[in-house]
Amino acid sequence: MHGGLARPASRRPRPDTRVCSQCEGREFNMCRDLDAVELAQVKAISTPLHLDAGATLIEEAAPADHAFNLTHGVAKAFKLLPDGRCQVTGFFTAGDFIGLSRDGLYPYSVVALTPLSLCRFERPRLRPLLDECPKLGRQLLRMMTDDLLIAQDQMLLLGRRTARERVICFLLMQSDRAVRQHRPADLIDLPMTRGDIGDYLGLTIETVSRTITQLKGEGLIALKGHHALAILEMDRLMEESGRDMGLGDPVV
Amino acid sequence: MHGGLARPASRRPRPDTRVCSQCEGREFNMCRDLDAVELAQVKAISTPLHLDAGATLIEEAAPADHAFNLTHGVAKAFKLLPDGRCQVTGFFTAGDFIGLSRDGLYPYSVVALTPLSLCRFERPRLRPLLDECPKLGRQLLRMMTDDLLIAQDQMLLLGRRTARERVICFLLMQSDRAVRQHRPADLIDLPMTRGDIGDYLGLTIETVSRTITQLKGEGLIALKGHHALAILEMDRLMEESGRDMGLGDPVV
DNA sequence: CGGCGAGTTGAAGCCTCTCAATTGCTGTGG
DNA sequence: CCACAGCAATTGAGAGGCTTCAACTCGCCG
Known part of the structure; x- marks a missing residue:
């Protein structure tokens, strides 16, 4: 399966x-x-x-x-x-x-x-x-x-993030996990289906798919088959995620 | 305040x-x-x-x-x-x-x-x-x-419930808490604002307000000012919540 | 009693969902 | 090793639920 x-x-x-x-x-x-x-x-x-x-x-x-x-x-x-x-x-x-x-x-x-x-x-x-x-x-x-x-x-x-933010956050989570497991941060494998991802992010399969396609179209990621991808623009993804990036000093 | x-x-x-x-x-x-x-x-x-x-x-x-x-x-x-x-x-x-x-x-x-x-x-x-x-x-x-x-x-x-279900679940949560604290299950006080409730349920103030108004209109609840209410139809709310009600025996 | 914030109500718009069809993997069997 | 079957993923069109923006009302506290 x-x-x-x-x-x-x-x-x-x-x-x-x-x-x-x-x-x-x-x-x-x-x-x-x-x-x-x-x-x-x-x-x-x-x-x-x-x-x-x-x-x-x-x-x-x-x-x-x-x-x-x-x-x-x-x-x-x-x-x-x-x-x-x-x-x-x-x-x-x-x-x-x-x-x-x-x-x-x-x-x-x-x-x-x-x-x-x-x-x-x-x-x-x-x-x-x-x-x-x-x-x-x-x-x-x-x-x-x-x-x-x-x-x-x-x-x-x-509760509060948009579909695009959710997908980006998800990819960054997977990246974090990869790093924790001593694998490269920009190569992500996705053992779960789009349906699983949707059910995790509170979205439908279609929205997940569309969003991933969109990110690919913008050159932020590249797909490697359906169950793996590469992050091409980590910085842009981080910005858009709105996650805390470990509070760098304020830009005084 | x-x-x-x-x-x-x-x-x-x-x-x-x-x-x-x-x-x-x-x-x-x-x-x-x-x-x-x-x-x-x-x-x-x-x-x-x-x-x-x-x-x-x-x-x-x-x-x-x-x-x-x-x-x-x-x-x-x-x-x-x-x-x-x-x-x-x-x-x-x-x-x-x-x-x-x-x-x-x-x-x-x-x-x-x-x-x-x-x-x-x-x-x-x-x-x-x-x-x-x-x-x-x-x-x-x-x-x-x-x-x-x-x-x-x-x-x-x-991730998965509708606005109406979320509000109903919230009311039942408050009811559970009341019971835990040895207060009646059908009298609920809401020390939080509609905004707080919305921010808890992933909804806007307006949607929370509209939904509560709707429940009131259907006779499921009665408002006691803005910060308290009574549950009139506990059973109907339970049904609609889709929560587990402590699995009663299956209807063979 | 009067003012202000909280809550309600209304109208319009948008993001996401739903439904449906097509495309593309992936793993299998020939 | 390749072709095919079957499911997953993508893509498109349309609908709908919730949000947004805005005005109004209510109720609480001074």
Whole structure:
């Protein structure tokens, strides 16, 4: 289905996801600060899991029995309205923690956009570990703070930005993510469909497509097939995004 | 400015906010599970603070030196785009924790809608307390999970709901909050302006006003001045909101 | 009682959506 | 390896919901 999308990542030999030291997400995930002993404790309650592209990891409103560390691949989280309207609340990549819940039910569905590798935990067994190992809790708190701040940025985007601004912001987000993962800032791959992007940005497929075409026409970006593109004019995009660019000194 | 809005709350004698046992937010805030000794530890690093309606508690992008427990009143948090477009990311009430940050800067501004009472903490002194007292961290994690889930619901609202649905959802949110605070579900007071509501829902003042007028015209609600209203047809509103109403058994 | 800000109401315009048809990938099977 | 099938993406035309701009009304506080 979306199988081919994983190509760029799967060309390099995939690391053995059973070995924490080879975990792609190690740099960011909840285990980041753990030493060998603590790591072993976490590993003791985790089972490896692999999913094909298109497979459903989590069903919205199902009992939240498990939590996951994503170690490889890209997934989308989304919520549905009864009539089928869809909001993608975020995309997960290596290092992300999946499976928060408050009321014992998953708040959203999660579907694999590329083949996934994960560490699976039974939530009941995760709790005591959190008490034993405060580092884990602290890192989790940090990650949740990040997520919350990102969510608030997204509210601003969904509530107040124009379609063009939304698409530009999205491209810059992907660029940021690429940099975080030690890939070049101007080469972006898009494992998700235009529909996913639209559902993430609160737009329709057509508007996303038209906007991307427009940006291409203005020479700001160049398409590399449907699932990758290059940013040609990073500065112009940054200007138009209206994002904070790390407040440079005022132009006194 | 918004002074009058505090009336309903300030008519009952305001509890002494220096005494934790009288704290309005005790039921929900981060101190909830603490015993007397731990409470004393928290109190030792906190200073009481009072703000007038309209006053700014936090300025977006200012150094995040403090964190706060809101013990009385209502405040709004919002983010601004360079051209003045505003997104209200949430409203704070008694019990809420204010002052998250990741990069040392506040991610949003916070302005008092009614007179506020708060406990103020210096963030550097809060960190060690978190290590000492795991209950604090756990409750904070719970509260952040709530906030994140609420933020994701808000994304769905901003990205995919119509203006009418947004306003209805907003009213039902206020109703939920009223219930949580042991007030009747069908009497809602609105300490915020129509502009604040619009900035929260991603709509203009005019659209909010028109929609409320429409709901009134249909007999679903009744206005009690500009800053309070009654819900007359809770069921109809629930239906139209498209919110989960706690999945009743399927109609086989 | 009077003024001012907040809220309401109206008319016109625009951005985005909807519906529909065409084009172009992408991965497969011959 | 190439051609084809099927879905994704693009493109176009028209409609509609929300915004914008503007005038008016209401209600609160001095």
